[in-house]
Amino acid sequence: MVPLLLVLLLALILFGAGFALKALWWIALVVLVVWLLGFVFRAAEGGGRRRWYRW
Template sequence: MIPILLVLLVVLILFGAGFAVQILWWIALVVLVLWLLGFLMRGTSASGSRGRWYRW
Protein backbone atom coordinates (compact mmCIF):
# COMPACT_ATOMS: atom_id res chain seq x y z
CA MET A 1 0.00 0.00 0.00
CA ILE A 2 2.81 2.44 0.88
CA PRO A 3 4.64 2.01 -2.48
CA ILE A 4 1.41 2.78 -4.35
CA LEU A 5 0.90 5.92 -2.28
CA LEU A 6 4.50 6.97 -2.87
CA VAL A 7 4.10 6.49 -6.64
CA LEU A 8 0.87 8.50 -6.60
CA LEU A 9 2.59 11.23 -4.60
CA VAL A 10 5.48 11.39 -7.09
CA VAL A 11 3.01 11.54 -9.99
CA LEU A 12 1.12 14.41 -8.33
CA ILE A 13 4.35 16.30 -7.65
CA LEU A 14 5.58 15.86 -11.23
CA PHE A 15 2.18 16.84 -12.64
CA GLY A 16 2.12 19.96 -10.48
CA ALA A 17 5.68 20.89 -11.44
CA GLY A 18 4.90 20.38 -15.12
CA PHE A 19 1.82 22.57 -14.86
CA ALA A 20 3.78 25.29 -13.06
CA VAL A 21 6.59 25.17 -15.64
CA GLN A 22 4.03 25.41 -18.45
CA ILE A 23 2.51 28.53 -16.85
CA LEU A 24 5.97 30.05 -16.34
CA TRP A 25 6.77 29.53 -20.03
CA TRP A 26 3.57 31.37 -21.03
CA ILE A 27 4.34 34.22 -18.61
CA ALA A 28 7.88 34.47 -20.01
CA LEU A 29 6.50 34.59 -23.55
CA VAL A 30 4.06 37.39 -22.66
CA VAL A 31 6.83 39.39 -20.96
CA LEU A 32 9.08 38.93 -24.00
CA VAL A 33 6.36 40.18 -26.35
CA LEU A 34 5.69 43.21 -24.13
CA TRP A 35 9.42 43.96 -23.95
CA LEU A 36 9.76 43.77 -27.73
CA LEU A 37 6.72 46.00 -28.24
CA GLY A 38 8.12 48.54 -25.80
CA PHE A 39 11.47 48.44 -27.56
CA LEU A 40 9.98 48.87 -31.03
CA MET A 41 7.34 51.50 -30.17
CA ARG A 42 9.44 53.86 -28.10
CA GLY A 43 9.05 57.51 -28.96
CA THR A 44 11.61 59.94 -30.21
CA SER A 45 12.92 62.93 -28.28
CA ALA A 46 12.90 66.55 -29.46
CA SER A 47 16.28 66.10 -31.11
CA GLY A 48 15.00 63.18 -33.16
CA SER A 49 17.02 60.50 -31.39
CA ARG A 50 15.39 57.62 -29.64
CA GLY A 51 15.63 57.81 -25.88
CA ARG A 52 15.72 55.08 -23.31
CA TRP A 53 12.41 53.24 -23.10
CA TYR A 54 13.08 51.78 -19.68
CA ARG A 55 12.97 53.58 -16.34
CA TRP A 56 16.13 52.36 -14.57
Protein backbone atom coordinates in the same frame (compact mmCIF):
# COMPACT_ATOMS: atom_id res chain seq x y z
CA MET B 1 0.01 -0.19 -0.21
CA VAL B 2 2.63 2.36 0.90
CA PRO B 3 4.75 2.03 -2.28
CA LEU B 4 1.62 2.59 -4.40
CA LEU B 5 0.80 5.73 -2.44
CA LEU B 6 4.38 6.96 -2.82
CA VAL B 7 4.28 6.41 -6.59
CA LEU B 8 0.94 8.22 -6.86
CA LEU B 9 2.27 11.09 -4.73
CA LEU B 10 5.39 11.34 -6.89
CA ALA B 11 3.29 11.36 -10.07
CA LEU B 12 1.09 14.10 -8.61
CA ILE B 13 4.11 16.23 -7.65
CA LEU B 14 5.72 15.80 -11.06
CA PHE B 15 2.46 16.64 -12.85
CA GLY B 16 2.06 19.76 -10.74
CA ALA B 17 5.65 20.83 -11.39
CA GLY B 18 5.24 20.24 -15.12
CA PHE B 19 2.06 22.30 -15.22
CA ALA B 20 3.68 25.11 -13.22
CA LEU B 21 6.72 25.16 -15.51
CA LYS B 22 4.52 25.27 -18.60
CA ALA B 23 2.53 28.16 -17.11
CA LEU B 24 5.76 30.00 -16.30
CA TRP B 25 6.95 29.57 -19.89
CA TRP B 26 3.72 31.13 -21.18
CA ILE B 27 4.01 34.01 -18.71
CA ALA B 28 7.64 34.59 -19.73
CA LEU B 29 6.61 34.61 -23.39
CA VAL B 30 3.88 37.21 -22.77
CA VAL B 31 6.30 39.42 -20.80
CA LEU B 32 8.87 39.16 -23.59
CA VAL B 33 6.31 40.20 -26.22
CA VAL B 34 5.14 43.16 -24.11
CA TRP B 35 8.75 44.24 -23.52
CA LEU B 36 9.57 44.02 -27.23
CA LEU B 37 6.45 46.00 -28.16
CA GLY B 38 7.36 48.70 -25.65
CA PHE B 39 10.90 48.81 -27.00
CA VAL B 40 9.67 49.16 -30.61
CA PHE B 41 7.05 51.81 -29.83
CA ARG B 42 9.46 53.84 -27.70
CA ALA B 43 12.06 53.77 -30.49
CA ALA B 44 9.43 54.86 -33.02
CA GLU B 45 8.44 57.88 -30.88
CA GLY B 46 11.80 59.57 -31.34
CA GLY B 47 12.32 62.84 -29.52
CA GLY B 48 15.58 63.43 -27.69
CA ARG B 49 17.89 60.61 -26.87
CA ARG B 50 16.52 57.17 -27.55
CA ARG B 51 16.73 55.18 -24.34
CA TRP B 52 15.31 51.77 -23.65
CA TYR B 53 15.16 52.53 -19.94
CA ARG B 54 13.16 55.16 -18.06
CA TRP B 55 15.74 56.34 -15.56
